[in-house]
Amino acid sequence: MPPSKFVKDRRIWEHPIITFSRGRKVKFYFEGQEVEAYEGESIAVALYAIGIDVFSWSRKLLRPRGAFCMVGKCSSCFMVVNGIPNRRTCIEPVRDGIKVERQRGLAPIPTEIPKYPEHPEEVIKTDVLVVGGGPAGLLAAITAAEYGLEVLLVNEHFKLGGQLVKQTHKFFGSKELFGGLRGFQIAEVLRNRIRELKNIRVLLQTTAYGIFRDGWVGLVGQDRVYRVKPRAVIVATGACEQYLPFPGNDLPGVMGAGGAQTLMNEYGVRPGDVALVVGSGNVGLIVSYQLLQAGIRVEAVLEIMPYIGGWFVHAAKIRRYGVPILTRHTVKEVWGSDRVEGATIVRVDDKFNPIPGTERDISCDLVLLAVGLAPDTRLFAQAGAIMRWVPELGGLVPLRTPYLETSIPNLYVAGDASGIEEATTAMIEGEIAGLSTALSMGSANSKAEERREYLLKFLWNEYRASPLLARARSGKEKATVSVDEMNILRKKYPPLTSFG
Amino acid sequence: MIMGEVPSYRVTGVVSIDELRKLGLIPPEERLRKGPVSIVECPEMIPCNICVDACPQGAITKDRIIDIPRINWDKCIGCANCVALCPGLAIFVVDLSKEDRAYVTVPYEFLPVPNVGDYVVLLGRNGRRLGKGRVVKIWERNRTWVVTVEVPRDLAMEVRAIWVERGESTQ
Numbered sequence: 001m002p003p004s005k006f007v008k009d010r011r012i013w014e015h016p017i018i019t020f021s022r023g024r025k026v027k028f029y030f031e032g033q034e035v036e037a038y039e040g041e042s043i044a045v046a047l048y049a050i051g052i053d054v055f056s057w058s059r060k061l062l063r064p065r066g067a068f069c070m071v072g073k074c075s076s077c078f079m080v081v082n083g084i085p086n087r088r089t090c091i092e093p094v095r096d097g098i099k100v101e102r103q104r105g106l107a108p109i110p111t112e113i114p115k116y117p118e119h120p121e122e123v124i125k126t127d128v129l130v131v132g133g134g135p136a137g138l139l140a141a142i143t144a145a146e147y148g149l150e151v152l153l154v155n156e157h158f159k160l161g162g163q164l165v166k167q168t169h170k171f172f173g174s175k176e177l178f179g180g181l182r183g184f185q186i187a188e189v190l191r192n193r194i195r196e197l198k199n200i201r202v203l204l205q206t207t208a209y210g211i212f213r214d215g216w217v218g219l220v221g222q223d224r225v226y227r228v229k230p231r232a233v234i235v236a237t238g239a240c241e242q243y244l245p246f247p248g249n250d251l252p253g254v255m256g257a258g259g260a261q262t263l264m265n266e267y268g269v270r271p272g273d274v275a276l277v278v279g280s281g282n283v284g285l286i287v288s289y290q291l292l293q294a295g296i297r298v299e300a301v302l303e304i305m306p307y308i309g310g311w312f313v314h315a316a317k318i319r320r321y322g323v324p325i326l327t328r329h330t331v332k333e334v335w336g337s338d339r340v341e342g343a344t345i346v347r348v349d350d351k352f353n354p355i356p357g358t359e360r361d362i363s364c365d366l367v368l369l370a371v372g373l374a375p376d377t378r379l380f381a382q383a384g385a386i387m388r389w390v391p392e393l394g395g396l397v398p399l400r401t402p403y404l405e406t407s408i409p410n411l412y413v414a415g416d417a418s419g420i421e422e423a424t425t426a427m428i429e430g431e432i433a434g435l436s437t438a439l440s441m442g443s444a445n446s447k448a449e450e451r452r453e454y455l456l457k458f459l460w461n462e463y464r465a466s467p468l469l470a471r472a473r474s475g476k477e478k479a480t481v482s483v484d485e486m487n488i489l490r491k492k493y494p495p496l497t498s499f500g
Numbered sequence: 501m502i503m504g505e506v507p508s509y510r511v512t513g514v515v516s517i518d519e520l521r522k523l524g525l526i527p528p529e530e531r532l533r534k535g536p537v538s539i540v541e542c543p544e545m546i547p548c549n550i551c552v553d554a555c556p557q558g559a560i561t562k563d564r565i566i567d568i569p570r571i572n573w574d575k576c577i578g579c580a581n582c583v584a585l586c587p588g589l590a591i592f593v594v595d596l597s598k599e600d601r602a603y604v605t606v607p608y609e610f611l612p613v614p615n616v617g618d619y620v621v622l623l624g625r626n627g628r629r630l631g632k633g634r635v636v637k638i639w640e641r642n643r644t645w646v647v648t649v650e651v652p653r654d655l656a657m658e659v660r661a662i663w664v665e666r667g668e669s670t671q
Contacts (some may be wrong), residue, residue, distance in 0.1 A: 015611070019610060173565075321661065
């Protein structure tokens with residue numbers, strides 16, 4: 001074999017928390033060159049691991065684009081795979097012999113006709129359709145299935161667990177709420193439970209692309225499409241990372257904090273060598289600690305507000321290892337050619353305007369954006385659910401009852417799609433939504449009702465009662481209406497479709 | 501939030517002994533001299549009660565899940581179970597029972613893992629290097645190492661982390 005021109009190895013072989021068990025070696029072609037990967041890696045991860053920073057070039061100006069979200073929500077990893085353009089390579093697994101090419105500008109139309117299976121379409125009738133296999137979706141599916149309902153669980157990624165799989169820190173909470181376990185360990189517990197429940201059918205690499213009249217949902221998988229007629233739908237599609245406008249923000253090496261977590265914690269691939277983290281909310285603080293654990297230097301965490309955004313204990317963890325948290329600071333500019341080479345940071349005044357003369361250059365090859373998340377609520381909007389703009393929750397969210405039913409009868413929301421909080425509340429909401437479907441279908445008993453009341457009380461009166469969670473709590477209040485109010489709204493704005 | 505309401509540790513990421521004392525999280529001097537005892541540096545109302553379950557003595561309590569933990573210093577035996585299990589890595593054990601030295605127990609989640617007898621870098625709450633200390637005990641729970649180091653007495657309330665330089669460990 002000719003020597004590979006891709007000589008970098010960014011894989012992490014030794015980690016204090018995670019043991020990376022890599023699958024067998026897989027060989028595929030990247031722009032004509034044979035490259036190696038490990039089974040279980042996504043195409044984008046495998047390429048990043050051997051030093052490919054540029055995933056695509058922008059359509060008009062042909063600017064290089066690199067890894068950003070790494071969870072199938074953005075478009076910077078679109079590549080041509082086996083002749084098919086616009087494949088989200090961050091959520092497509094590597095396979096032997098596939099041909100992968102990057103896109104420069106608009107991709108040409110595919111000329112190879114893919115082989116269709118014998119039955120390219122399937123009609124499924126089910127009790128509950130759960131969209132999204134993260135903490136909320138998994139709890140929703142498990143709960144509905146435990147009450148005897150037939151559940152169809154669809155997940156865009158080829159693995160279940162959502163963002164839990166890349167959380168290496170131990171979760172807050174109580175034992176009952178999986179507190180004390182590390183995120184990836186919670187994912188393991190939930191996946192095992194899903195496997196035990198024979199009335200859950202799982203479709204991986206499958207997208208719910210639309211909700212239609214008369215209670216139909218369209219799904220598209222790898223080799224077929226599905227028309228689904230569920231009696232209830234729980235949408236737990238999670239969230240997308242927010243961007244921040246500054247010159248150079250599209251350079252490879254400017255990444256969502258979650259994108260870096262996917263690389264280093266899920267796949268064991270170093271996202272860079274020297275990092276600058278923008279945002280000191282819990283995500284920014286936690287990712288900084290995880291960077292240190294992966295042996296990556298963290299130059300600073302920037303926070304535009306005059307105080308740290310996340311929990312003090314998370315801040316203390318990185319301060320003890322000497323990472324500065326610079327409040328009243330933001331990133332002014334990032335520079336580099338095909339990869340970040342450095343950033344200029346600047347102090348801001350009380351109105352968040354940069355103070356001239358306070359600029360400072362920092363050498364780094366990684367700039368992580370941890371500046372918030374936006375709920376992924378496209379399905380609700382498409383279905384015509386009544387939406388409300390709630391800044392405390394990250395943007396547009398569906399209006400819902402306390403039982404998490406939206407204005408479309410039997411369409412429920414749970415987790416970050418209902419407004420940004422965190423994984424523990426996502427799991428609680430997932431369980432509430434699952435119980436609600438069971439109760440509305442009459443397959444549940446008074447125990448289910450009691451459990452739902454207990455969870456609602458715990459969520460609103462205990463968990464969210466912390467003054468530090470007041471913002472999220474007030475956001476969730478704004479997005480919640482009583483069942484009576486919802487019925488009035490439904491009369492005023494009749495739902496375009498319904499399940500049941 | 502108005503700045504006046506924000507405690508200084510939310511600006512610096514470093515909590516002071518005074519702030520901890522005001523919250524009732526620092527044991528009295530005579531208890532510290534008696535033997536190992538937990539110092540819970542958890543000043544915020546986090547919805548979490550893992551430490552309550554972690555304590556085999558029932559020394560840590562919370563009325564509501566969001567309350568700041570309360571420690572019964574007389575019940576606490578300094579076993580460091582809470583150090584191992586606290587998800588915020590916010591609990592330490594301090595032992596001032598010896599005349600000429602002190603022992604501090606900290607959580608550690610990095611590589612390399614030191615051995616008993618190794619000298620490791622001692623770090624303060626702000627990351628300042630405070631010299632070196634000898635590891636006297638180390639054990640692990642779910643990938644969190646619980647490391648007890650010998651430190652000068654005047655650093656007992658300052659040392660809150662260790663760092664093991666590559667090649668420094670005798671392993």
